[in-house]
Amino acid sequence: xxxxxxxxxxxxxxxxxxxxxxxxxxxxxxxxxxxxxxxxxxxxxxxxxxxxxxxxxxxxxxxxxxxxxxxxxxxxxxxxxxxxxxxxxxxxxxxxxxxxxxxxxxxxxxxxxxxxxxxxxxxxxxxxxxxx
Amino acid sequence: xxxxxxxxxxxxxxxxxxxxxxxxxxxxxxxxxxxxxxxxxxxxxxxxxxxxxxxxxxxxxxxxxxxxxxxxxxxxxxxxxxxxxxxxxxxxxxxxxxxxxxxxxxxxxxxxxxxxxxxxxxxxxxxxxxxxxxxxxxxxxxxxxxxxxxxxxxxxxxxxxxxxxxxxxxxxxxxxxxxxxxxxxxxxxxxxxxxxxxxxxxxxxxxxxxxxxxxxxxxxxxxxxxxxxxxxxxxxxxxxxxxxxxxxxxxxxxxxxxxxxxxxxxxxxxxxxxxxxxxxxxxxxxxxxxxxxxxxxxxxxxxxxxxxxxxxxxxxxxxxxxxxxxxxxxxxxxxxxxxxxxxxxxxxxxxxxxxxxxxxxxxxxxxxxxxxxx
Numbered sequence: 399x400x401x402x403x404x405x406x407x408x409x410x411x412x413x414x415x416x417x418x419x420x421x422x423x424x425x426x427x428x429x430x431x432x433x434x435x436x437x438x439x440x441x442x443x444x445x446x447x448x449x450x451x452x453x454x455x456x457x458x459x460x461x462x463x464x465x466x467x468x469x470x471x472x473x474x475x476x477x478x479x480x481x482x483x484x485x486x487x488x489x490x491x492x493x494x495x496x497x498x499x500x501x502x503x504x505x506x507x508x509x510x511x512x513x514x515x516x517x518x519x520x521x522x523x524x525x526x527x528x529x530x
Numbered sequence: 531x532x533x534x535x536x537x538x539x540x541x542x543x544x545x546x547x548x549x550x551x552x553x554x555x556x557x558x559x560x561x562x563x564x565x566x567x568x569x570x571x572x573x574x575x576x577x578x579x580x581x582x583x584x585x586x587x588x589x590x591x592x593x594x595x596x597x598x599x600x601x602x603x604x605x606x607x608x609x610x611x612x613x614x615x616x617x618x619x620x621x622x623x624x625x626x627x628x629x630x631x632x633x634x635x636x637x638x639x640x641x642x643x644x645x646x647x648x649x650x651x652x653x654x655x656x657x658x659x660x661x662x663x664x665x666x667x668x669x670x671x672x673x674x675x676x677x678x679x680x681x682x683x684x685x686x687x688x689x690x691x692x693x694x695x696x697x698x699x700x701x702x703x704x705x706x707x708x709x710x711x712x713x714x715x716x717x718x719x720x721x722x723x724x725x726x727x728x729x730x731x732x733x734x735x736x737x738x739x740x741x742x743x744x745x746x747x748x749x750x751x752x753x754x755x756x757x758x759x760x761x762x763x764x765x766x767x768x769x770x771x772x773x774x775x776x777x778x779x780x781x782x783x784x785x786x787x788x789x790x791x792x793x794x795x796x797x798x799x800x801x802x803x804x805x806x807x808x809x810x811x812x813x814x815x816x817x818x819x820x821x822x823x824x825x826x827x828x829x830x831x832x833x834x835x836x837x838x839x840x841x842x843x844x845x846x847x848x849x850x851x852x853x854x855x856x857x858x859x860x861x862x863x864x865x866x867x868x869x870x871x872x873x874x875x876x877x878x879x880x881x882x883x884x885x886x887x888x889x890x891x892x893x894x895x896x897x898x899x900x901x902x903x904x
Contacts, residue, residue: 409772411673413665414723418651420665428674428767436767438664444726449681 404475405429405464407451408436410444427464429455439464452476531626535750536743536900538566539866541859544739544851545708551577551584551640551740552596558742558856559597559636566744570634572624573597573604576617578854582652583641593636610656611804612889613637614741614858615896619757621745631747638740639854649736653854656890658765669733671766671891672805673725678772680727684821685810687727689828691718693806694731696834697842701849703835703875706860708737708851732806737851741859743866751904752866755791755882758784758897766891775892778815782886785897786817793817796899797880798868799839800861802888803846809833812886813841816897840878843868861885862898869902 410427413420425441439455439462446466447453452475453464467475540561542554549557555575563569575590577583586592590604609616614637621633641649654667661671679685695715701707713731721731745754760780763769770776786792796818803809813824818839827833833841844850844864847857865883867873881902888895 408767409674409678411670411677411728412723412726413667413670413673414725415667415669417654417662417665417667418647424665424670426664426666426670426674428772438661438666438767440664449678 403431403455404452404467405431405437405455407447407449407453407464409449410447412444427453429453429462429464431455437462441465532628532747533749534622534625534754535746535748536752536754536862536866537568537632537746537748537750538562538744539742539863540565541706541741541856541863542739543706543708544737544853544856544860546642547640547738549738551580551586551638551738552593554640554738554740555593555636555638555742556597558638558740559593559634562634562636562742562744566746568632568744570599570602570632570744572630572633573599573602574617574621574624574633574635575604575606576608576613576635576637576855576859577606577639578608578610578613579639579652583639583644599634608855609894610889611852611854612802612858612887612894612896613855614860615885615887615898616759616858616889616894617855618743618745618754618859618862618898619759619896621743622754622757625745625747633745634742635745635859636740636742637855637859639856640738641736641854642738646736656893661765661767666766667725668891669725669728669805672808673728674766675772675811676727676805676807679807679811682773684773684814685807685825687719688715689810689825690732690806691715692828693803693809694718694848696828697803697846697848700835700843700876701845704845704850705874707845707849708735708739709845709849728805734804734847734852737853739851739853739856739860741856741863743859743862749903751902752869753901753903754898755901756785756787756789756897756899758782758786758788760784760895762893764890764893774811774815774821775888775895777892777895778812778886778888778897781895781897782816785899789899789901791882795882796884797839797882798843798865798878799841799884799886800844800864801841801846801886802857803842803848804852804888806848808888809841809846812888816884816886818884835876835878840880843873843876843878858885858887858896861887862900865900869900
């Protein structure tokens with residue numbers, strides 16, 4: 399499977415205790431691709447990750463890697479997303495309103511929320527080969 | 531389908547043991563047979579990886595012969611870390627179907643003599659091979675579940691630590707527990723990181739130990755009221771949700787349906803806290819709390835011995851210990867002791883108990899309901 403592009407983070411961790419054959423710290427993320435497939439990836443660090451955040455994905459020698467994207471890149475990607483313009487605007491407004499109220503509630507700290515880009519986990523596609 | 535009753539239950543102390551695996555299993559098995567004063571007509575044996583840990587195979591026959599029961603039909607059952615519960619289910623089905631009258635179910639594991647990296651490697655074989663090829667370990671996968679739950683506000687870091695503190699406090703009152711010393715919140719939250727956000731004191735130990743339950747078709751007052759199993763994809767990345775285990779949800783539904791009652795009747799529970807956040811999330815998966823509500827219960831003491839719903843009075847996997855295939859049975863042994871007033875030093879008042887066991891990273895889970903009917 400040739401993959402390069404972008405996905406959104408489902409979850410991540412950094413192992414301080416690594417299994418045999420790996421050197422700690424080991425950074426792993428599960429990333430969901432636009433089609434719904436989920437892949438395990440290695441990365442340089444998980445400190446910049448948040449659940450739902452867009453990351454760049456690359457495949458090198460059969461191994462997948464994730465890389466954090468800067469804020470400008472993430473905003474560009476958000477606007478380039480498939481979907482009608484009204485939907486994008488609605489999402490952007492929802493996200494901004496959520497940020498405003500979170501800032502207000504937390505007395506000035508803006509928690510990082512990428513909820514506008516995060517589909518509910520219940521809507522995720524199942525692996526194609528699986529029968530239910 | 532006949533009713534199935536519990537005639538006896540016994541376990542060894544969990545921890546670093548010098549005895550062989552067969553000796554540990556014999557200790558538990560023979561104690562149960564002494565208590566019931568009878569012989570089984572069939573044997574269900576379980577150990578998760580005896581070939582790897584102690585170099586012994588053909589394990590049902592190995593233990594059958596060791597117990598002096600070589601003439602008794604014996605099988606071995608395995609479902610990763612929930613093997614004890616699966617073995618109990620096999621015994622349950624053998625009696626409910628009418629095939630047998632008295633089934634001795636015995637489980638054990640011995641691992642502390644093996645180096646920790648090798649133990650981790652052996653246990654990691656329960657994980658999907660592709661995910662393992664990226665370095666995924668059980669703590670790593672559990673950490674990703676915890677990270678997801680933290681992000682959704684389903685648990686808080688202090689609540690995870692509260693679970694560990696409570697279970698150690700309970701373990702300190704359990705002479706069969708691996709760890710019998712309390713730990714403080716500060717100790718838990720400052721212990722070293724294993725897989726962010728999970729720390730050493732959020733993770734259960736590796737333990738040696740064995741447990742046995744004797745099931746019978748004759749009424750004893752202690753009924754195996756319901757058992758349910760749930761399964762899910764081996765690969766964690768295929769799961770619908772990372773903040774709950776469908777396998778637990780399905781197992782709980784099946785167990786309550788069989789028992790003919792719901793979560794409201796449960797008065798004491800042994801929950802599979804291999805990782806502290808799993809206690810909180812599992813209480814919700816089972817239906818004992820609504821999604822998002824169990825974390826508050828962990829905070830406000832509802833789950834302690836004196837609380838509304840004592841959880842893991844034995845100390846749980848965290849403090850009582852986790853001897854892999856013995857654990858699912860040890861949970862039921864604790865419930866039997868609790869329901870019959872034999873849980874010395876940690877007694878709660880209950881007539882209905884629930885045991886919950888997770889196999890692998892929640893691929894093969896079980897919920898068992900025990901009811902004091904007499």
